[in-house]
Amino acid sequence: METEKYIYCLENVSDVLENTTSIILPSLEKLALDFGVANVHAICDSIEGFETSLSTLFYEDKNFNDYQIIYLVFNGENNAIEIDEYYYTLEEIAEFFEGKLTNKIIHFANTMRLELEADTAQFFLDVTGAKAISGYKNKTPILSSIIDNHFFALYQDFDDVVILVEELYKKQAILCNSMGFQLYY
Secondary structure, three states: OOOOOEEEEEEEOOOOOOOOOOOOHHHHHHHHHHHOOOEEEEEEOOHHHHHHHHHHHHHHOOOHHHEEEEEEEOOEEOOEEEEOOEEEEHHHHHHHOOOOOOOOEEEEOOOEEOOOOHHHHHHHHHHHOOOEEEEEOOOOOOOOHHHHHHHHHHHOOOOOHHHHHHHHHHHHHHHHHHHOEEEEO
16 A cells, blocks of 8 residues: 655745734645645744754655655746845755755745746756656646645656656646646656
């Protein structure tokens, strides 16, 4: 019997000490209720918080191997995430994740546009050991959580990323095309 594939979501907020409303938490709750997909949500407001959250996941969480998708909800552009008014490129992020993401999918919400050149995608995958990196290339007025939840639920049944994307497009082709869903593996 296959094990359940958990999702670890890290969301960037302006200040972790403020009572900030999460843009993604309601969607993660719906993911758990509607699709039965277990997930963990964390927030950060600085690069130190980003590194601490992920280091805790990598080194202290006994269920780390069960987290198959790392879901990053960060603003950004040009393949760079914004943390505390500074942009970190995917190359910089790859260096932080070096060798730590074996067989995991890194998925970006559409709050950051993802449109990689083949060599940049391959660099990220090679350095991190990730199975795939995915996200959206088009700027749209809606949050990608509608598609994200289907993507995460389908991954429970389909390990092969090619079949996974085919199944996602069968169910959500119009949204996938309009939002520019991308998966590099």
